[in-house]
Amino acid sequence: MEETDLCGSSIFRCDQRLCSADVLPSSEVRARMEVSVLNFLEFLTSPSPAVPHLSLIKRRLDNTGLRQGLVNDVSSIFLSHSFCKRSLMRTKEAKAFIRVWKAMELCFQVLERGKQVTQRELFYRLLCESPDYFTSQAQVNMAVQDLVALLHCTRQSLGIMASSRGAISGRLKLLDPETGVIDCSVLGSAGYAISGDLNLLQKLIFHSDARYIIVLEKDAIFQRLVEDQIFNQIPSILITAKGYPDMATRFLLHRLSREFSGLPILALVDWNPAGVAILCTYKFGSASMGWRPCDVRWLGLRSEDLPSLPVSAMNDLTARDLQISRSLMSSRMLPGPHRAELEMMAAMGKRVEMEALYYRGFGFLGKYVAQKIVRVLHASRVRVLASESVSTP
Amino acid sequence: MAGRSSGSKAPEVLSKIRGIVRSLVVDLCNKRLPSVVLDRYRRIAWIHPVIGTYFSWKEAISFYKESHAQRLDIMLRVLRIIQQLLQENRHGSKRDIYYMHPSVFLEQKVVDQAIKDICILLQCSRHNLNVVPVGKGLLMGWVRFTDGDRRFDCIRSPNTAYPVPVHVEDVEDLFSVAQYVLVVEKETVFQRLANDKFCEKNQCVVITGRGYPDVSTRRFLKRLVENLCLPVYCLVDCDPYGLDILMTYRFGSMQMAFDASLMCVPEVRWLGVFPSDHEKYSLPDRCLLPLSPEDRMKAGAMLQRCYLQKKAPDWRLELEKMLQDGVKCEIEALSVASFSFLSEEYIPGKIQGGVHI
Numbered sequence: 151m152e153e154t155d156l157c158g159s160s161i162f163r164c165d166q167r168l169c170s171a172d173v174l175p176s177s178e179v180r181a182r183m184e185v186s187v188l189n190f191l192e193f194l195t196s197p198s199p200a201v202p203h204l205s206l207i208k209r210r211l212d213n214t215g216l217r218q219g220l221v222n223d224v225s226s227i228f229l230s231h232s233f234c235k236r237s238l239m240r241t242k243e244a245k246a247f248i249r250v251w252k253a254m255e256l257c258f259q260v261l262e263r264g265k266q267v268t269q270r271e272l273f274y275r276l277l278c279e280s281p282d283y284f285t286s287q288a289q290v291n292m293a294v295q296d297l298v299a300l301l302h303c304t305r306q307s308l309g310i311m312a313s314s315r316g317a318i319s320g321r322l323k324l325l326d327p328e329t330g331v332i333d334c335s336v337l338g339s340a341g342y343a344i345s346g347d348l349n350l351l352q353k354l355i356f357h358s359d360a361r362y363i364i365v366l367e368k369d370a371i372f373q374r375l376v377e378d379q380i381f382n383q384i385p386s387i388l389i390t391a392k393g394y395p396d397m398a399t400r401f402l403l404h405r406l407s408r409e410f411s412g413l414p415i416l417a418l419v420d421w422n423p424a425g426v427a428i429l430c431t432y433k434f435g436s437a438s439m440g441w442r443p444c445d446v447r448w449l450g451l452r453s454e455d456l457p458s459l460p461v462s463a464m465n466d467l468t469a470r471d472l473q474i475s476r477s478l479m480s481s482r483m484l485p486g487p488h489r490a491e492l493e494m495m496a497a498m499g500k501r502v503e504m505e506a507l508y509y510r511g512f513g514f515l516g517k518y519v520a521q522k523i524v525r526v527l528h529a530s531r532v533r534v535l536a537s538e539s540v541s542t543p
Numbered sequence: 544m545a546g547r548s549s550g551s552k553a554p555e556v557l558s559k560i561r562g563i564v565r566s567l568v569v570d571l572c573n574k575r576l577p578s579v580v581l582d583r584y585r586r587i588a589w590i591h592p593v594i595g596t597y598f599s600w601k602e603a604i605s606f607y608k609e610s611h612a613q614r615l616d617i618m619l620r621v622l623r624i625i626q627q628l629l630q631e632n633r634h635g636s637k638r639d640i641y642y643m644h645p646s647v648f649l650e651q652k653v654v655d656q657a658i659k660d661i662c663i664l665l666q667c668s669r670h671n672l673n674v675v676p677v678g679k680g681l682l683m684g685w686v687r688f689t690d691g692d693r694r695f696d697c698i699r700s701p702n703t704a705y706p707v708p709v710h711v712e713d714v715e716d717l718f719s720v721a722q723y724v725l726v727v728e729k730e731t732v733f734q735r736l737a738n739d740k741f742c743e744k745n746q747c748v749v750i751t752g753r754g755y756p757d758v759s760t761r762r763f764l765k766r767l768v769e770n771l772c773l774p775v776y777c778l779v780d781c782d783p784y785g786l787d788i789l790m791t792y793r794f795g796s797m798q799m800a801f802d803a804s805l806m807c808v809p810e811v812r813w814l815g816v817f818p819s820d821h822e823k824y825s826l827p828d829r830c831l832l833p834l835s836p837e838d839r840m841k842a843g844a845m846l847q848r849c850y851l852q853k854k855a856p857d858w859r860l861e862l863e864k865m866l867q868d869g870v871k872c873e874i875e876a877l878s879v880a881s882f883s884f885l886s887e888e889y890i891p892g893k894i895q896g897g898v899h900i
Contacts, residue, residue: 265882266738268731270875278827278879311734317706329700336693339634340678340706346734369677370636373709377634462646505642512633 173348174307176261182301183258204250204300245283246292250300252280253293260309268311269294304397306348315392316344316399317372320364320381322406325355335381339373341388346398356409359385362523363406365446366390367419367428371504371515380516384523387413395431400444403432407444414527415444418519421451422467422501423475426488434483448487449522451502453494463506467499552671553629559665560626564619579615581663614657620644621657628673634710636676668805670712670758680707680760681733684748685721686767688714701742704733707750711762717770721748723894724767726811728754728779728788732874732885739886748773755788755796761806764792768810776814776899778890782834782871783841786862789813794850812899815889816872818864824889830876834869842866857900 174182193202256275260267267275269290276284284290298305306312319341322334334342345351364386366372372390375381381388387406391399407415417432419425432446456464467475475492478484484492495501507515563579570577624640627633641654648654662669669675681704687696690708697705698720708714725747727733733751736742742749748767752760768775777792779785795807821831834842842862845851851859865871877885893899 260882263882267878267882268735268875270731270873271735271878271882274830274873274876274879278829281829311731311738313730313734329703338690338693338706339709343681343704343706345704370638373677374635374639460646462649463642503642505639506645508639508642509644511643512628512631512635512639 172303172307173352174303176264176307176309179301179303179307180258180261182303183254186254186300204247204296246296249283249289249293250296252276252283253290253297257297257308257310266309266311272310304348306346306397312346312348312397314344314346314396314398316390316396316402317341317369317392318344318387318389318402319372319376320387321358321360321385322387323357325357326350327353334387335379339376341372341376341390344398344402346396348398348401351398351402351405354405356406358387358410360387360410360413362386363403363410363413363415364388364449364519365403365415365417365432367417367425368392368504371418374512374515375519378513378516380519383516384520394428400432400435403444415446416449416523416526417446418450418504419448420501420503421453421456421491421495422503423471423478423492423495425451426492427474427478430478430484430488447526449526450518451504451506453491455518456502459502459506460509463509464498464500464502467495467501471501472496552667553673556665556667556671557626557629559667560622563622563664577615579618579664581660614660617648617653618657618660620647621654622661625661625672625674634673634675637674640674670710670762675709675759676757678707678709678759679757680750680752680763681705681730682707682748682750682763683733683737684742685746686717686719686748688718689716690714697748702737702740704737707760707763709759711759711766714763714766717766719748719767719771719773720746721771721773722746723748724764724773724775725749725814725890726764726775726777726792727751727874728777728785729874732778735878736886739883741886741890744886745891752788752792756791758806761792761795761808765806765808768808775808775811776894777811778814778874779816780871780873781816781818781820781865782873783838783845783862783865785816786858786865787841787845789858790845790848790851790855793855813858813861814893814899816874816877818861818868818870818872821872821876824877824880826872826876826879830879831870831872834866834871838871839866861900 190202193200253272253276256272256279270287272294273284273287273290276290284293294305294308294310297308301308317340319334319337324332324334324342326332332342360381362384364375366375366388367390369390369392372388372392375388380386389399389403389406395403403415407413415432417429419429429446429448432444435443475496479489479492504515507518567577567579621640624635624643628635637654637658638651640658641648641651658669658672658674661672665672683697683704684701685698687694687698688708689695691710691713695705695708697703722745725736727736727749728751730751730753733749736749741747750760750764750767756764764775767773777789779789789811792808793811795804820826821828842865846859846862846866851862874885877889
């Protein structure tokens with residue numbers, strides 16, 4: 151890799167190897183924008199003037215690597231120092247090049263006024279102010295992504311509001327400096343709605359006597375477990391992103407895992423490729439914003455649960471499922487057990503949802519979770535006890 | 544086990560279930576083929592039950608026909624599950640019920656049909672059977688209530704979003720000093736209002752159903768209106784889908800005709816966005832997006848709805864204008880001039896000026 155590329159990236163970061171998006175205050179982001187503009191002007195006014203290209207971190211899978219934790223078993227993906235260039239000189243990229251600067255200008259104004267905008271509002275603004283360059287929402291989204299990659303900060307730091315669908319419940323007390331204490335165990339089946347504002351989530355203080363953190367893929371399962379008040383029988387914190395995890399939910403989970411580092415994080419997902427993909431996102435982070443991994447263990451559904459489920463609860467894999475499965479298996483970062491499960495799904499051609507456990511009644515889900523926790527976490531202890539009881543006459 | 548009451552109707556529903564099963568058993572003992580009689584509503588000539596009359600006939604389901612026998616079997620199974628839910632004070636969704644006997648039910652719509660039949664048979668609403676969907680509404684603002692044994696005090700932090708309670712019948716001690724209720728279609732608009740601290744400057748309650756509102760959101764809105772007697776203003780995009788959502792709040796959805804009288808909120812007023820707003824507020828023409836073919840089809844279908852002419856002729860006129868102009872306008876387009884235009888000028892201006900239909 152050339153030296154020039156390294157220098158190019160070192161405008162903002164000292165550590166070139168590890169590229170992650172930061173949550174930054176508005177003044178810092180504006181400062182970075184000003185630096186990039188000054189850099190641009192420097193190139194233009196230099197003795198041999200030229201229009202520099204934008205070095206954006208390549209946000210693709212071939213630029214990701216897997217880093218094994220030294221002290222713990224947490225692996226995380228990171229974006230390496232490979233860059234792609236956006237250049238004004240190439241006709242096809244010229245407009246995309248300009249779009250990044252236009253988006254930067256608007257975000258600068260937004261941050262100056264201390265406001266936040268949604269991506270749709272950005273679209274309408276840019277549509278009206280620069281109609282030659284912006285004609286669709288997709289172009290705005292791409293420009294924002296490029297800006298994130300250029301400035302190494304999160305989208306929210308640019309002043310773009312993020313929503314979160316996540317919810318949290320269980321044995322956790324949240325202390326918000328402004329609103330006071332929120333006890334998540336008495337909030338009802340919807341739980342505490344996780345705010346999309348990462349700054350707010352950063353300020354929360356946690357108190358908990360839970361022994362596990364359980365991550366749910368689906369809202370229906372979350373609500374069932376909350377209604378059954380499972381956290382009173384199995385002291386735990388329940389968290390869900392209601393599908394594919396958004397940044398705020400992952401951020402909160404990461405904070406919880408750091409705060410309560412002894413607590414195992416267990417995931418309950420459907421037995422299908424999408425469920426495995428969600429699991430991997432929690433575990434490793436995401437390629438487009440590779441950061442904040444958590445050591446998430448796959449509690450269920452697993453293939454070992456299948457024999458006890460009715461055959462009619464199984465559905466066929468769709469074409470989309472197979473697509474997701476192929477793309478997951480093509481990544482060298484996929485752990486062995488996950489790969490084996492995906493292969494079994496493909497071989498059987500079937501997928502199973504968590505609700506299949508209801509065939510034994512609504513109350514069975516809680517018992518299933520308890521059984522699995524014993525099996526997954528305490529299996530070694532059980533084996534020792536069993537061997538001891540066998541050896542004593 | 545959830546320690547909440549499912550309202551006062553549970554014992555009534557349970558005794559009705561027992562009554563039906565007893566009559567079937569009596570039939571069998573007297574060597575008669577058991578049958579169940581349902582009221583059916585004809586959809587074509589259907590006029591909203593609240594407004595006018597409906598055309599109905601009675602359908603008897605019995606073991607005479609083989610297809611009916613299967614329907615009866617499925618209905619009885621679902622009835623058994625519902626009885627369990629009511630006795631154990633639990634709630635389940637339609638999907639959960641399907642998964643209890645997937646080999647018998649075979650398809651989700653079979654369960655949905657059985658539940659509709661049972662609602663008609665027992666003359667009650669789905670939530671009385673403890674069959675509730677997963678809630679997705681959000682609210683914020685000047686309201687306080689107790690949900691079961693939890694106290695929600697949205698007044699202390701008026702810009703924080705709270706989920707709309709799913710079991711609306713458990714909501715008690717509803718207290719508010721708000722002057723009106725604002726219903727918004729989209730979550731992003733809700734966020735915009737939260738970000739602008741709208742509820743701090745305006746004494747109101749803001750609710751969103753995040754698109755098409757679910758049953759709990761609509762019921763909660765109705766509860767708010769009935770208990771607090773507040774005006775309700777609705778802010779939707781100026782496109783056929785936005786108007787459809789507006790009509791769902793006001794008239795109820797076509798799918799659930801039987802429950803409509805319990806969930807429709809006739810007091811809903813359309814605050815915006817009107818097709819005429821883009822001229823009035825000098826929005827650039829580029830903000831108006833053309834109607835797609837699907838939009839046009841939807842608008843055409845909506846114009847056929849019988850209640851529109853009778854009960855909301857102003858809305859019908861605006862929909863016709865939209866179709867004529869061939870353009871739609873989203874709420875976010877109002878932020879073009881200034882990001883806080885929506886919360887500082889548009890909404891308060893319209894409410895104070897009484898510009899709503």
